[in-house]
Amino acid sequence: MSQPQAVLPGQPIVPIISAKKKAKYLAGRNCRIENITFNGSGVPSIVSSVVGKTSITKKEPLETSNESDKSDSYDEYVVNVFSKHDPEYVSPEDGTSEFNYVPTLTSSTPKLNDLVLARVMKVSMDRVKVEIISIDADSEGSHVNAKELMLANFAANENNERFKGIIRSVDIRSTERDKVKTWQCFQPGDIIRAQVISLGDGINYYLSTAKNNLGVVLARPSGENTFAESGKLLYALDWQTMIVPETGDLEQRKCARPF
The missing domain is CATH 2.40.50.880 (OB fold (Dihydrolipoamide Acetyltransferase, E2P))
Structure with a gap:
């Protein structure tokens, strides 16, 4: 190696x-x-x-x-x-002490149509609040270069806080939008893939999961499940059902299509 x-x-x-x-x-x-x-x-x-x-x-x-x-x-x-903070370091290329970082994070903020990974923080009747943890550099049309994402989970604003996002109930799925129950689609702690559809109100980005490749990508059993504190992962059976393999218990989620 x-x-x-x-x-x-x-x-x-x-x-x-x-x-x-x-x-x-x-x-x-x-x-x-x-x-x-x-x-x-x-x-x-x-x-x-x-x-x-x-x-x-x-x-x-x-x-x-x-x-x-x-x-x-x-x-x-x-x-x-x-590191560049060590004065005794001398670059072997040019003999200077200048150090250039590979990651470039200053301009890597979510933009319209970017795909992002986010963590669900709170679920209410008509919306889901999330925090954005990274931008998907492999998504079509992404403005972020893959080299800029060498530091995972970097997405933060000038105050070193996570960017916030909101998924409205009408933006969770593309069919029967008026019948969506948010708590059957997401639970706090779920990691989801979503798309930025609006720059929002200055505090929250507006996100959507109304595509087959968007939704929950990682989840653990909810608090009502006996395996909730075991750290076990849920696995998707279809676009709206996940299973606990050890018990066979089913939980509802809006699942993202696997890669």
């Missing part, structure tokens, strides 16, 4: 032991050691604590007179992560 040149907080960089390279890695600046689960096993690894660029340097070996110890020993390397 190649070692990343640029990393995000919490991103693994390299295992602390590489038997193939006979190398041992030590955590340096802006790094920590965590157990990373890989193929069902915990692998102690060096993990980044900041956004920055990696630097791996070899430690000078200690003097030893035993040749067999030299052949069996592991070379030691120190892993550092340097």
Whole structure:
């Protein structure tokens, strides 16, 4: 596995032991050691604590007179992560201390017709209140480049708060709109995919789920279900029904068509 040149907080960089390279890695600046689960096993690894660029340097070996110890020993390397706030970091390309972040987040705000992921916060009789957690860069006509979304769940306003959204009952589905019951379509905590249909009133974006590919994409059992506190996921059976696999209990949602 190649070692990343640029990393995000919490991103693994390299295992602390590489038997193939006979190398041992030590955590340096802006790094920590965590157990990373890989193929069902915990692998102690060096993990980044900041956004920055990696630097791996070899430690000078200690003097030893035993040749067999030299052949069996592991070379030691120190892993550092340097951010633009570290004055000692020098870019190997041009010899300057300038650091350019890959993500560009300043202009990434929801626009008309964008697809967004949102978390349901409150359900009332005629509307559903949500908070927008990210913009779908793969949606057709999206103004956001995929590289700008390397930091997931970034969508926030100038006050570092989530953008808010409202889904009116008439915008939940495209058929029988006057018969929609919001609490049968969404529950607080559901993660939904929705489309921006209006920039709203200056506080809330107006969203819609009235397409087959829009609606609930991730949900857990509601409070009335015995599995509500177990952390189990619901699975969609059709566009308006989800199931608890362990019990066979059904719950109503306005489901998004799977990818």
